[in-house]
Amino acid sequence: xxxxxxxxxxxxxxxxxxxxxxxxxxxxxxxxxxxxxxxxxxxxxxxxxxxxxxxxxxxxxxxxxxxxxxxxxxxxxxxxxxxxxxxxxxxxxxxxxxxxxxxxxxxxxxxxxxxxxxxxxxxxxxxxxxxxxxxxxxxxxxxxxxxxxxxxxxxxxxxxxxxxxxxxxxxxxxxxxxxxxxxxxxxxxxxxxxxxxxxxxxxxxxxxxxxxxxxxxxxxxxxxxxxxxxxxxxxxxxxxxxxxxxxxxxxxxxxxxxxxxxxxxxxxxxxxxxxxxxxxxxxxxxxxxxxxxxxxxxxxxxxxxxxxxxxxxxxxxxxxxxxxxxxxxxxxxxxxxxxxxxxxxxxxxxxxxxxxxxxxxxxxxxxxxxxxxxxxxxxxxxxxxxxxxxxxxxxxxxxxxxxxxxxxxxxxxxxxxxxxxxxxxxxxxxxxxxxxxxxxxxxxxxxxxxxxxxxxxxxxxxxxxxxxxxxxxxxxxxxxxxxxxxxxxxxxxxxxxxxxxxxxxxxxxxxxxxxxxxxxxxxxxxxxxxxxxxxxxxxxxxxxxxxxxxxx
Amino acid sequence: xxxxxxxxxxxxxxxxxxxxxxxxxxxxxxxxxxxxxxxxxxxxxxxxxxxxxxxxxxxxxxxxxxxxxxxxxxxxxxxxxxxxxxxxxxxxxxxxxxxxxxxxxxxxxxxxxxxxxxxxxxxxxxxxxxxxxxxx
Numbered sequence: 232x233x234x235x236x237x238x239x240x241x242x243x244x245x246x247x248x249x250x251x252x253x254x255x256x257x258x259x260x261x262x263x264x265x266x267x268x269x270x271x272x273x274x275x276x277x278x279x280x281x282x283x284x285x286x287x288x289x290x291x292x293x294x295x296x297x298x299x300x301x302x303x304x305x306x307x308x309x310x311x312x313x314x315x316x317x318x319x320x321x322x323x324x325x326x327x328x329x330x331x332x333x334x335x336x337x338x339x340x341x342x343x344x345x346x347x348x349x350x351x352x353x354x355x356x357x358x359x360x361x362x363x364x365x366x367x368x369x370x371x372x373x374x375x376x377x378x379x380x381x382x383x384x385x386x387x388x389x390x391x392x393x394x395x396x397x398x399x400x401x402x403x404x405x406x407x408x409x410x411x412x413x414x415x416x417x418x419x420x421x422x423x424x425x426x427x428x429x430x431x432x433x434x435x436x437x438x439x440x441x442x443x444x445x446x447x448x449x450x451x452x453x454x455x456x457x458x459x460x461x462x463x464x465x466x467x468x469x470x471x472x473x474x475x476x477x478x479x480x481x482x483x484x485x486x487x488x489x490x491x492x493x494x495x496x497x498x499x500x501x502x503x504x505x506x507x508x509x510x511x512x513x514x515x516x517x518x519x520x521x522x523x524x525x526x527x528x529x530x531x532x533x534x535x536x537x538x539x540x541x542x543x544x545x546x547x548x549x550x551x552x553x554x555x556x557x558x559x560x561x562x563x564x565x566x567x568x569x570x571x572x573x574x575x576x577x578x579x580x581x582x583x584x585x586x587x588x589x590x591x592x593x594x595x596x597x598x599x600x601x602x603x604x605x606x607x608x609x610x611x612x613x614x615x616x617x618x619x620x621x622x623x624x625x626x627x628x629x630x631x632x633x634x635x636x637x638x639x640x641x642x643x644x645x646x647x648x649x650x651x652x653x654x655x656x657x658x659x660x661x662x663x664x665x666x667x668x669x670x671x672x673x674x675x676x677x678x679x680x681x682x683x684x685x686x687x688x689x690x691x692x693x694x695x696x697x698x699x700x701x702x703x704x705x706x707x708x709x710x711x712x713x714x715x716x717x718x719x720x721x722x723x724x725x726x727x728x729x730x731x732x733x734x735x736x737x738x739x740x741x742x743x744x745x746x747x748x749x750x751x752x753x754x755x756x757x758x759x760x761x762x763x764x765x766x767x768x769x770x771x772x773x774x775x776x777x778x779x780x781x782x783x
Numbered sequence: 784x785x786x787x788x789x790x791x792x793x794x795x796x797x798x799x800x801x802x803x804x805x806x807x808x809x810x811x812x813x814x815x816x817x818x819x820x821x822x823x824x825x826x827x828x829x830x831x832x833x834x835x836x837x838x839x840x841x842x843x844x845x846x847x848x849x850x851x852x853x854x855x856x857x858x859x860x861x862x863x864x865x866x867x868x869x870x871x872x873x874x875x876x877x878x879x880x881x882x883x884x885x886x887x888x889x890x891x892x893x894x895x896x897x898x899x900x901x902x903x904x905x906x907x908x909x910x911x912x913x914x915x916x917x918x919x
Binding site for chain 1: 795796798799804823848849852877879898
């Protein structure tokens, strides 16, 4: 309990009431379809409330009454020009945030003409080699007026540098840029496996981006701490929760070691969780995540700004829950998963398209996925009341159980790091501890499926209709790869070569000194049209490269 | 009869290793000897490892969409070494691609959701040199 305005101790409901009254609302007269007026939140005066520590019920007092979640649809394929058209389509269809998917070579810091990039250019996302591609990608889009999320990790600092260079060339100062860099390298070693440098060197780059954005880009979210990929790789819900928050604590310790006060950067950290098909378990996971984060930030890391304690998150429905069989059924799975994200209080949401177990989505499938969110947002009225499942005996018990299981895992990580979550996460990666647990959980789930204990509609039961599968799918040809290679060789032939050499030399020098922040050197080199591959190779020359020991 | 030996491999830049690891364990539980290459292999390194290890089948796991480019290159690299080790492909592979993959020498394709017994059967059949048309 804390002290209210007049000096007396106020109960959680009064604290909530005060915060709610200070919130700007998007409307009034929230009611059911048949006209029953609805309170913004329900619950006993001494219970938990949204916008009140420990924020189990939501980071904000007014939740969706102030602002619905951002319908942020992830897109990217082919060349930057192709993706630019898709972005404009998303904006026209009512999406209000852009989310950029990069192709595999870009994610691994390779140029489109690298021999290892063969067959992968522009396939799973957009190919970015130089500032010229960044310019094409955001042509005719006002970066000062839309938020942009970039799903990039190993080369995150490089892509952020190119993004800043592009925005400033187009006249938007870096301080006005809003968006998110995924930049969560720890989960790459644990789950997604798109790593380049060894863990400690990668963490230096994370530190540089966190410090740079804390000082110069006040609207930017420097890390999106991601459980999504941990879950997709096969973890349980509790492991997703614990590994993700554990990584979050590691980044907090990293930034504190670099001399940043916790409240200077923690308000800009955000999270990214999976919405899998087990409806209530997912909702309990989000609620437990908020409560744990608030408590650890306050008690262990000494945060005093409430924004440092309020966990905000993006949600994506579970790619692994999609089936290639009877793909239209994926619309239903995705709708249920999306609803879990909304009832769990997500700040933004990506809904997968029904054809994604087959290929990247067609425009129609992507539009249907967005429509799913619009039905939830505008037809169902579920956003009228904050944390509508709070107080359910079942959901509260499941929330407590998720928290308990996560705490057990934190204790193990802390032990591996001898009292440091940062060291525990790095040690756990180096010893394959996280990777092994994820693989074990994935195998358990597969065995349950093979024993028939887990039903997947259209896959092991209810197969009628499987033979009718004939969805139109998006075809990406190697034509894009050829075009992108030509584009790159054109840019290289027109740039000022000595300026590139100078910029890379400076980057190498800066990289040698661990105290130097690499962002200024990366921005200057981007402006000289150095390629992603050149920048990454220059750093790898200093940092070395990570090789994973293959284990089954 | 000696146990079958299978090399399971990830070619190219695709880091999705959930499937390959699950399949490796399924095969091992079925009494098959499994060797895993690790991530980021090239068609040449896979072919070389398969020949060196004298495996009966190569299992490729591909989820990034590069299978039409990379899977045939693995077949070619194996044949260039004078070997005839069957290559089975699993992952995100649309039905439309299956025919062309067979024409390029891929012995069988396993789509998403294939149960354990089908995976084992497909690998065993491929080892016996019988082509199986297995769609998604």
